[in-house]
Amino acid sequence: MKRLDNYQDTRSVFFVADFEKSIGNYIMDADGNAMLDVFAQIASIPIGYNNPAFLNLAKDPAFQTALANRAALGVNPSKDWVDSVEKAFMRVAPVGMSNVFTVMCGSCANENAFKTAFMYKAAKRRGDKDFSLNELQSCMSNQAPGSPDMAILSFSRGFHGRLFGSLAATASKAIHKVDIPAFNWPKAPFPELKYPRHMHKEYNRQVEQESLHEVEQLLNKHDVAAIVVEPIQSEGGDNHASPNFFRQLQAICQKNDILFIVDEVQTGVGATGTFWAHEAWDLPTPPDMVTFSKKFQAAGFYLNRRLRPTQPYRLYNTWMGDPVRAMQAAAIVNEIQDKRLLDNVKNVGSYLQHNLSENNKLQSVRGQGAFIAFDLESPAKRDKFLTDMRQLGVNVGGCGEKTVRLRPMLTFQKHHADILLDTMERAL
Amino acid sequence: MKRLDNYQDTRSVFFVADFEKSIGNYIMDADGNAMLDVFAQIASIPIGYNNPAFLNLAKDPAFQTALANRAALGVNPSKDWVDSVEKAFMRVAPVGMSNVFTVMCGSCANENAFKTAFMYKAAKRRGDKDFSLNELQSCMSNQAPGSPDMAILSFSRGFHGRLFGSLAATASKAIHKVDIPAFNWPKAPFPELKYPRHMHKEYNRQVEQESLHEVEQLLNKHDVAAIVVEPIQSEGGDNHASPNFFRQLQAICQKNDILFIVDEVQTGVGATGTFWAHEAWDLPTPPDMVTFSKKFQAAGFYLNRRLRPTQPYRLYNTWMGDPVRAMQAAAIVNEIQDKRLLDNVKNVGSYLQHNLSENNKLQSVRGQGAFIAFDLESPAKRDKFLTDMRQLGVNVGGCGEKTVRLRPMLTFQKHHADILLDTMERAL
Known part of the structure; x- marks a missing residue:
């Protein structure tokens, strides 16, 4: 992303995405690595990459009229x-x-x-x-x-x-x-x-x-x-x-x-x-x-x-x-409403909270639904954890001094949670 | 637009638009009246309503990917x-x-x-x-x-x-x-x-x-x-x-x-x-x-x-x-670049400035290109002028105390300028 140096704050870029090939809870980076995305564009992707609901909307003439005017x-x-x-x-x-x-x-x-x-x-x-x-x-x-x-x-x-x-x-x-x-x-x-x-x-x-x-x-x-x-x-x-x-x-x-x-x-x-x-x-x-x-x-x-x-x-x-x-x-x-995603968030959230709470390598596990965080021992260990997780195929973000925040999409399910938990075991 | 009362600052709404039926320099209101638009969404429409360049872009898969992600x-x-x-x-x-x-x-x-x-x-x-x-x-x-x-x-x-x-x-x-x-x-x-x-x-x-x-x-x-x-x-x-x-x-x-x-x-x-x-x-x-x-x-x-x-x-x-x-x-x-629109703005702008300057009902005509304004005698007369113009089929905006501002799109041409000038004669 060297050429981007002329534009945005490139020093904050984690990786360059290939959104065309991203799907659901998985983001593809420009080098062809698929990652389970539990950061979701700083907590701003609601229903997964390339959700058909959005792709269909983009083909709707009323939507295209609104875009052009x-x-x-x-x-x-x-x-x-x-x-x-x-x-x-x-x-x-x-x-x-x-x-x-x-x-x-x-x-x-x-x-x-x-x-x-x-x-x-x-x-x-x-x-x-x-x-x-x-x-x-x-x-x-x-x-x-x-x-x-x-x-x-x-x-x-x-x-x-x-x-x-x-x-x-x-x-x-x-x-x-x-x-x-x-x-x-x-x-x-x-x-x-x-x-x-x-x-x-x-x-x-x-x-x-x-x-x-x-x-x-x-x-x-x-x-x-x-x-x-x-x-x-x-x-x-x-x-x-x-x-x-x-x-x-x-x-x-x-x-x-x-x-x-x-x-x-x-x-x-x-x-x-x-x-x-x-x-x-x-x-x-x-x-x-x-x-x-x-x-x-x-x-x-x-x-x-x-x-x-x-x-x-x-x-x-x-x-x-x-x-x-x-x-x-x-x-x-x-x-x-159609997919009962709030129920999904409650279920996956409580499954995740329960499993994370039992992991004695994590400090101060806390959450409400799937809006979950935990601390590591130091800022340096937290930063290393985030880097290691990305290399192991899971994109996670930090916040505060030494906190890891999980910001899954509303479509994040139990099998995604299992991949997250397994990968954490390997990274820790 | 009574129902909109729950939402935006409806007291500022000039009229409700039918963008699907608007085209080029003409905006259609929800009652089916076409108006030459010389205000252009507070000077923010660049190349005309439903410009094919925008409509084609909306069909581009890369654009739809960016929209969905x-x-x-x-x-x-x-x-x-x-x-x-x-x-x-x-x-x-x-x-x-x-x-x-x-x-x-x-x-x-x-x-x-x-x-x-x-x-x-x-x-x-x-x-x-x-x-x-x-x-x-x-x-x-x-x-x-x-x-x-x-x-x-x-x-x-x-x-x-x-x-x-x-x-x-x-x-x-x-x-x-x-x-x-x-x-x-x-x-x-x-x-x-x-x-x-x-x-x-x-x-x-x-x-x-x-x-x-x-x-x-x-x-x-x-x-x-x-x-x-x-x-x-x-x-x-x-x-x-x-x-x-x-x-x-x-x-x-x-x-x-x-x-x-x-x-x-x-x-x-x-x-x-x-x-x-x-x-x-x-x-x-x-x-x-x-x-x-x-x-x-x-x-x-x-x-x-x-x-x-x-x-x-x-x-x-x-x-x-x-x-x-x-x-x-x-x-x-x-x-x-393709349509040489800057040349168009210069030509239409100087045609408009010349004609407005010769109209002795207008005060302080001033402009740069097609970014043109003039004053009327009082705030009340200015406001009445804007309302009359809309009723005569031309959408124009005000600014300052008693100023009328022309904010045509870059695609505004000499024949549009003639309609504007003729309608002004009738309104004044």
């Missing part, structure tokens, strides 16, 4: 757009979420959710009044009160994207953040649980309470419009917390009149065995916003209707999503 | 990716620009260019040293020195996007910015020229010098890493400046060791009669970065090789662009 959805949506949004996004909307806004990537999804939170909070404070002249003028030079000093509260080791707003909420690795100006937005410590969770209940309860206490302290020091959190911190090392932690976090939001944003960019669309990972929390009321991207191929966020800005052109851009990717999202939902 | 280009680029980047982007790279980085939309293109500028500036200050522990630690809580108080300087009435970094550089309309936290990044006044420019040379020279003087003043007050400017301020009202203004602006950048970013999201890909609008400036050396999106269907930015970060994972995200849109970009470049 890219709509600016804010001015001239296609007559099919309403149905497409319904079939792709609203059919699987988290309970209680009536609206959706589509964009192009996960970072943009989070940033538009943040903007929605700021506008909602400011509007609530303003009450029935219109914008003041001072607000309208001062914002044009990036000054208060028009550009207010409000914040998004996020967590240590969280990852929410790499653009200026989403990066300010991110705290996974210094190399992502250093040298880039950032808003003075606070980070609460994400609880550092011990695993397996059922063996460390009291310890884990305590660190979760400490984290929640720190959240409340930070709310006294910053003007926070929303809290954003991942159901499982993914880039930051697959860090879990209990359903009770998230329920209490939502309660803190409600008590302080701030919005609760769940970032499901990596956890969403079935990876944990439910369509949305936060379904496992049994929340008394829905989150205020839920963001998505990756496995859905399309990006955006769900919101409660009361959060919709009351003036036009406030959440806006040229394309406002991509009809082609929305049609693919609808095909993904069909495939998940 | 969305690559994370930073980990597993497809074996076709290098050629695709070469055929799409490098073949038309602005002179002197050796590298390109692809993303998903115009806002992301600008924000990644801004990040590149900050990293470059910080690395230069650091010299041969590695990051300090203090930098690596402080950035994790969004504090200096790791998160430095550096700025991007932009211009009043400029538009660079709507995410947190790009919105801080934007100053087109208050409704885009109010209530959203912003970095304390400075705005220099963009020169407010009088048109036609050849009749106001001395006045225009003077306001341009005042603007440049203010730029230099602001550089003394802020730690600026880069200046970003549009060749023609588009959303902000189609505001022009002279080639000499831009040459002097670049000279100020070089004198102060800051980077010069040209935002060609709206002006790029042939709209002004050259592939890049800044070609008209006759710069002594290339800009440091040039951003693009819209008509290219794909988004990203060109950069000089020296600006490439020296560590991996600093400019990065999951998808890092879209191979499908890159293949369309290559088809666009082919079409522009």
Whole structure:
């Protein structure tokens, strides 16, 4: 891939793929080596390479029309757009979420959710009044009160994207953040649980309470419009917390009149065995916003209707999503329902979790569905493991300092799990 | 489109399109009305609706493979990716620009260019040293020195996007910015020229010098890493400046060791009669970065090789662009070359500019190629004009306060221009 040196960040490339010859859970590299793919384009392939559902869709005249005529959805949506949004996004909307806004990537999804939170909070404070002249003028030079000093509260080791707003909420690795100006937005410590969770209940309860206490302290020091959190911190090392932690976090939001944003960019669309990972929390009321991207191929966020800005052109851009990717999202939902893929994820996930837990070479095995991780002794041993696994024909990814994350597709089955487990035995 | 009320910002929708029946420069709405389209999905349709080049591409097995298998280009680029980047982007790279980085939309293109500028500036200050522990630690809580108080300087009435970094550089309309936290990044006044420019040379020279003087003043007050400017301020009202203004602006950048970013999201890909609008400036050396999106269907930015970060994972995200849109970009470049579309834009542009200039109902006619605008007497009259034009079968857009902007496709010809001119006569 030497010639690629002129373009992308080639030093991060694991290998060059031959997608034409890749199939299902197997990726073919350009040298003709087939690999079982348990990383799946950074957790973003939902239903396998060259899935017939996608290949057939590509032959559909309506799909080809959408490809050849890219709509600016804010001015001239296609007559099919309403149905497409319904079939792709609203059919699987988290309970209680009536609206959706589509964009192009996960970072943009989070940033538009943040903007929605700021506008909602400011509007609530303003009450029935219109914008003041001072607000309208001062914002044009990036000054208060028009550009207010409000914040998004996020967590240590969280990852929410790499653009200026989403990066300010991110705290996974210094190399992502250093040298880039950032808003003075606070980070609460994400609880550092011990695993397996059922063996460390009291310890884990305590660190979760400490984290929640720190959240409340930070709310006294910053003007926070929303809290954003991942159901499982993914880039930051697959860090879990209990359903009770998230329920209490939502309660803190409600008590302080701030919005609760769940970032499901990596956890969403079935990876944990439910369509949305936060379904496992049994929340008394829905989150205020839920963001998505990756496995859905399309990006955006769900919101409660009361959060919709009351003036036009406030959440806006040229394309406002991509009809082609929305049609693919609808095909993904069909495939998940027709093939009962959530059941598959639950079954394979529990089989994998059980077998990995019994392997005493692995530390801190944790998972929800097939969204599973474990630690090795050191960053160096983890990196060597990933390289060895690829050479043995299984593509696996890392996260955090010394964590291995399994991000199988929803179509990953027990016989794939057996190949993974056998290969791990050889690599370890 | 009542049902769409649950989704996008429907209050901004002009009409619902039937793309299947749209053809060339004509868009069909869902009620069966064909309209000559001189707005073209907010200046983002390059070669006409249902262009055979795009329809044929959609039938190409390689294209369908790319659609069915969305690559994370930073980990597993497809074996076709290098050629695709070469055929799409490098073949038309602005002179002197050796590298390109692809993303998903115009806002992301600008924000990644801004990040590149900050990293470059910080690395230069650091010299041969590695990051300090203090930098690596402080950035994790969004504090200096790791998160430095550096700025991007932009211009009043400029538009660079709507995410947190790009919105801080934007100053087109208050409704885009109010209530959203912003970095304390400075705005220099963009020169407010009088048109036609050849009749106001001395006045225009003077306001341009005042603007440049203010730029230099602001550089003394802020730690600026880069200046970003549009060749023609588009959303902000189609505001022009002279080639000499831009040459002097670049000279100020070089004198102060800051980077010069040209935002060609709206002006790029042939709209002004050259592939890049800044070609008209006759710069002594290339800009440091040039951003693009819209008509290219794909988004990203060109950069000089020296600006490439020296560590991996600093400019990065999951998808890092879209191979499908890159293949369309290559088809666009082919079409522009095969059909000599830049010559077409020059010819039709000068025919249109000539005829509009002679119409004494129009104020401040200005243009470069077919990227043309004029003012009407008031915002209300402008809005009524746009509505009347649509009812008479021509789709035109507005910008700024009372400006009408013509954003024809590159395939817009003299007989289309005649229809536009005749319809304007009836509407005015």
